[in-house]
Amino acid sequence: MKAGRRRRSLADELDIIAQRCQNKFVPYEIGFRNYERNYELIRRQIDEVNERRARFGKTDPMGYCISTNVICRDTQAEAEAIADGIESGGYDKKSGGTAVKGLGTGLVGTPEFIAQRIRRYEDMGITT
Secondary structure (H helix, E strand, O other): OOOOOOOOOHHHHHHHHHHHOOEEEOOOOOOHHHHHHHHHHHHHHHHHHHHHHHHOOOOOOOEEEOOOOOEEOOOHHHHHHHHHHHHHOOOOHHHOOHHHHHHHHOOEEOHHHHHHHHHHHHHHOEOO
16 A cells, blocks of 8 residues: 555445445355355445435446356255355365355245245345
8 A cells, every 4th residue: 555545444444345345245255054144244235225225316227246156956955065065165266165165045945945945135135
C-alpha cells in the first residue's frame, strides 16, 4: 500500500459494492452441517447490502451469488456419508479444498431436500 493511503474498511467496501455493482458473491463458512448458520449469515449480508443500496438511492435489484457443490442421493444418510468423507479431508486449496468449502451451502441430501433449500436461497435473493 502506498504511504498516506488508508486501507478500506469492510464498511467502505460494502458501500462501494452497494453503489457500483450489480452482483455480489456472498461468502459463508465451511461445513455442510453449518447450513442454518450459513443461511443466516448470507441473509444478513444480503440485508446489509440492500440497506446500503437504499441509502444511495439504488432501486434496481442486486444479484447475489453463492458458489456451491451439490451431493444428491436417494437417501439423506447416503448423501451425508459422502459429504462427511469429503469434509474429513479438510480444507486445503492445493488438494481440492474448494469442494469442502462449496458444501457450506448445505445442498446435501435427496432431490426434494435440495430443492427445498434452493427455494429458500431464491426467496432470500440468491440469483446464481
